[in-house]
Amino acid sequence: MQQTRNNEVQRYDNRCRHLSESEVREKMLARTPYVIRLVLKSEQMSYKDALVGEMNINLKDYEGDPVLLKSDGFATYHLANVVDDHLMGITHVIRGKEWMSSLPKHFHLYQSLGWQPPQFYHVPLLMNMDGKKLSKRHDAVFVEEYIKRGYTPSALLNFVASCSGGFPPDTFPVLLPDHRELLEHLAENFNLPKLSQHDGKLNFAKLDEFSFELTRSVLTSDDSELKHEIVAQLKEMIKANFEESYIFTEFSDEACDDHLKSILETLKDRVVKLNDLVSQEFAFLWCRPTDYDLEHSKELVKFLKEFIKFVNNTTDWDDEFDATARKLIKKYSNKQLPLWKVMRLMLAGVENGVPVIDLVKILGKTETVRRLETVYNDVMEMDRMTRA
Numbered sequence: 001m002q003q004t005r006n007n008e009v010q011r012y013d014n015r016c017r018h019l020s021e022s023e024v025r026e027k028m029l030a031r032t033p034y035v036i037r038l039v040l041k042s043e044q045m046s047y048k049d050a051l052v053g054e055m056n057i058n059l060k061d062y063e064g065d066p067v068l069l070k071s072d073g074f075a076t077y078h079l080a081n082v083v084d085d086h087l088m089g090i091t092h093v094i095r096g097k098e099w100m101s102s103l104p105k106h107f108h109l110y111q112s113l114g115w116q117p118p119q120f121y122h123v124p125l126l127m128n129m130d131g132k133k134l135s136k137r138h139d140a141v142f143v144e145e146y147i148k149r150g151y152t153p154s155a156l157l158n159f160v161a162s163c164s165g166g167f168p169p170d171t172f173p174v175l176l177p178d179h180r181e182l183l184e185h186l187a188e189n190f191n192l193p194k195l196s197q198h199d200g201k202l203n204f205a206k207l208d209e210f211s212f213e214l215t216r217s218v219l220t221s222d223d224s225e226l227k228h229e230i231v232a233q234l235k236e237m238i239k240a241n242f243e244e245s246y247i248f249t250e251f252s253d254e255a256c257d258d259h260l261k262s263i264l265e266t267l268k269d270r271v272v273k274l275n276d277l278v279s280q281e282f283a284f285l286w287c288r289p290t291d292y293d294l295e296h297s298k299e300l301v302k303f304l305k306e307f308i309k310f311v312n313n314t315t316d317w318d319d320e321f322d323a324t325a326r327k328l329i330k331k332y333s334n335k336q337l338p339l340w341k342v343m344r345l346m347l348a349g350v351e352n353g354v355p356v357i358d359l360v361k362i363l364g365k366t367e368t369v370r371r372l373e374t375v376y377n378d379v380m381e382m383d384r385m386t387r388a
Helices: 021-029 077-087 097-112 143-148 153-161 179-189 204-219 224-241 253-266 274-278 280-285 298-312 319-332 339-348 356-387
Strands: 045-049 053-057 067-069 092-096 119-123
Touching: 045 097, 045 119, 067 077, 077 097, 092 097, 097 119, 143 153, 153 179, 153 204, 204 224, 224 253, 224 274, 253 356, 274 280, 280 356, 298 319, 298 356, 319 339, 319 356, 339 356
Parallel strands: 092 119
Antiparallel strands: 045 053
16 A cells, blocks of 8 residues: 555565564464565666567566465466476577566576576567457457368468568468478478567458468369369368259269369369358359249240350350350340349359359359250240140
8 A cells, every 4th residue: 555655666565575584483383374485686687588689677676576486385387487498498488578577587587596598589469450469259369260161271370470570571371282381381481580579460361362372272283182182172061061962963973073173173263262162152053043933935035045055055165255145145134034133043043143154154064054954944834834
């Protein structure tokens, strides 16, 4: 209370430091609870952080004699940390900069015990974009959460390593899909003294950017073994999310793999993570539309006949294909038959989403024709039933 009234730093007043031997013996015999403290001398002490440099402080100006052993006999963190590191032969201590305030105390302990202190590096923290510390009460901060979302270990390593320096500029992303190889590469190129002293702000848009680049590098790789592994992973994801998919009931294993390779090649510039392909946005890849609620019209029948014939005769998905497809859709589209929306319904079962021309290319010739022919047959059947 006196320290508060005098506007002084609140600290232990060292009241037991000058007890006589007889007073100490009397308290021990009375089993008075006690702690063991480190005596702080009133002198300037020099200590060093390898990133910040050398600093000087008089610890006694800021705190009283700190506790080393508590009344229950257990060591405080500060004593346990110093003893443990010394006994393990630790030569370098790398920890967050929030521990910088404890460094003078740890140096004092090393000196008092007659031990050589290790090199200390107090590294910057990872913060949110608003400059606040990461908190599990806000966005996900656990690596496991991002793995569940489909980010690969390599994407996460690239993302975290890109914050706060320590690597040459323009290093990231390092396009190594095997995270073990990536770790080795990062270890070889890491330069600890070049770490930034400023906190790293986690811009999660960068995580998506790195994940996109890594995913694309895998999907365009010439490594047949890697491609086989990716196809196998995708197949398992499809089974887990779309167990009844036609690709498992209508295709042989070889045909299924070829179909998936074709889809991966077509979508290499669209996916951030492999599991994006089993999201609702791409559900049309694995499940054919069943409810498009279209009424018979002569214009729709004419369009379907002409468009199916056009796709069947297509050999390349080039600019000419795009122009002709757009021309055909515009030719038959009107207020009663908004073909851009209708085409998306027929091919994907939704009114909004992937552009129609892209849908045709993604599905491929065979599947596009099959879906449009199904619609054609259904519309003609509804017309016959209506006339009956």
